[in-house]
Amino acid sequence: MLASQGLGEVNTNTIARAAGVGVGTFYAHFDDKFALQRELTTRGLALLQDALSLASRETQDQSIEQQVRASVAGFVEFAHAHPALYRVVFSGGESLPRGGRPGVGFSARALENRLAELQRGGHLEASVDTRLAARIFNAGQSQIVLWWLEAPDPPAAAQLIETLVQLHPAVACRR
Amino acid sequence: MLASQGLGEVNTNTIARAAGVGVGTFYAHFDDKFALQRELTTRGLALLQDALSLASRETQDQSIEQQVRASVAGFVEFAHAHPALYRVVFSGGESLPRGGRPGVGFSARALENRLAELQRGGHLEASVDTRLAARIFNAGQSQIVLWWLEAPDPPAAAQLIETLVQLHPAVACRR
């Protein structure tokens, strides 16, 4: 119903007004100020997961680099398609009360597992700490996209994607 | 005198109390709530720059990887030495009133220049977008250290440093 605001430092009145509803209506839909954020984060993350899963499925027979590229492209395209939602999910600008914020940790586990798998298969440097590498890459990716969405002269999406691919652990530390 | 708070969502009274001074005293030293943050950020950044400059100077005759390692180690050591200050400077948890926050952009220019230099010297893949690569790495580095400072079972600093070195553009995309 009401969906994508910047939601950084806004107050409930503004949120409601911006959504074209009364203050009371807001509270009819959400328990409190943070419930909206939780809701949007949950939805956004689910949407993103879907896109990434699809990308993964579609490239499962291709090269590792192609798989990485598809994943990164899916991520960037999601942000491009839903910039406001992306900001709500990944912007550190506000306060998810207790344990909500994904940030560094978002899907780090999934990437970590994938890297470990590649490592076992001999496709990734044995010396790479998969837990750290996964988190570092994810943090870099989510932050750069945040920047990209707001940059005055943003580079082309393709350029962004290509650079992320180059720095992805599975590519940068491949063997 | 008053220095290291988390300073994410705290109010002035709490800040002052925690610093052991009266609320009024706080306003005798700082114009407003954000002046403290600006002040700490400025000082913290200066301190960090000093450490990084020193590391750079000390390794200017060594290999690129050694230079990178020294830079990363300097960054991690700074965070370890001044965790609260680090959080104030790099945590996205609060609101510098417009344009203050370093985040992705911090010293990206410096790294960007260094990468461009390497590229010109033929030490870095020509296809790397130095502006993006610098920002991605910096974002990943600052965020992972934030996580590292608060992780329940943080990896050893050496491990963290090594992984960051592996993912550093100058190392990952060297030629």
Place this chain on the structure above:
Amino acid sequence: MLASQGLGEVNTNTIARAAGVGVGTFYAHFDDKFALQRELTTRGLALLQDALSLASRETQDQSIEQQVRASVAGFVEFAHAHPALYRVVFSGGESLPRGGRPGVGFSARALENRLAELQRGGHLEASVDTRLAARIFNAGQSQIVLWWLEAPDPPAAAQLIETLVQLHPAVACRR
């Protein structure tokens, strides 16, 4: 149809929901929040008056104490039969908009007249202030019954009735 709530601090939505009707329906039947209370109070009081009148009529040839006992028993039985309604009528927990609440004053006039009659007949201490005595007894009676309805280990009704009889002005101050 909708009848027995605690109605102390509840809001209209809850009242309507509990009554099994929509909020809108509530306002189709009552002008505002207090109209229900007024309505219930009026009905409750009428019901109670009927019971007391009946008790009075049935014992008009018996002893004063028997009359008092019948009246008190009628009161207690009414509360027992319609606890929610009783609470609405006698609970001080909410706000009848000006002048509605019976409380101390409920039927004090009737009892006052009865006491004055007894006094004229020489059956009651001449020194008793009938206006005050009537109000004190009524207040005590209505409040104790409120307590009785909610007490964790309430005494038997008979015990309650007997004690009220003992403390009734017409019994306690008889001559």
Place this chain on the structure above:
Amino acid sequence: MLASQGLGEVNTNTIARAAGVGVGTFYAHFDDKFALQRELTTRGLALLQDALSLASRETQDQSIEQQVRASVAGFVEFAHAHPALYRVVFSGGESLPRGGRPGVGFSARALENRLAELQRGGHLEASVDTRLAARIFNAGQSQIVLWWLEAPDPPAAAQLIETLVQLHPAVACRR
């Protein structure tokens, strides 16, 4: 500092304004809206207890009726001296959140014990249920005084006291 308001249905703004302070000041002194009520109730009850204890001590060698009269007089005088405080403590017009409200139960235990003592000493009808009698009298007393404070043509305090004495269990059911 701020002391006696009517405090029936008032809002925090009004309370603060009436006390001659800003809204914020109110919250500097009390945790929330109800804390004031709790505070006043506690103080009022303590004050009342003191008065009653004094009355009890001063009449311990006199007749039971004198003791009762002193107690009742102390109660009435307290209400007369601190009408607003009395209303806050005994008015049922608002909501002490959980377990605060004295009402029927106020000092019922003390009176109950006193009555039981008299009963053991053979000064009170054996058939009287002391628990009920104590609560009935207390309820009647507190409610009638509430009425008395607001009655358009209130009877003299002496008259009120005398009537309460006449209806007090220890007097009405003495033996």
Place this chain on the structure above:
DNA sequence: AATGAATGAGATTTCATTCAT
């Protein structure tokens, strides 16, 4: 007639900032 989503005035509460001491 019945409904309940929507409303917004108003109540509660917070907090950056001031100022008398």
Place this chain on the structure above:
DNA sequence: TATGAATGAAATCTCATTCAT
């Protein structure tokens, strides 16, 4: 200079009431 009680604008949230269906 240091203090913290006092302030009130602004934020969060509630709830009696309306109205389109």
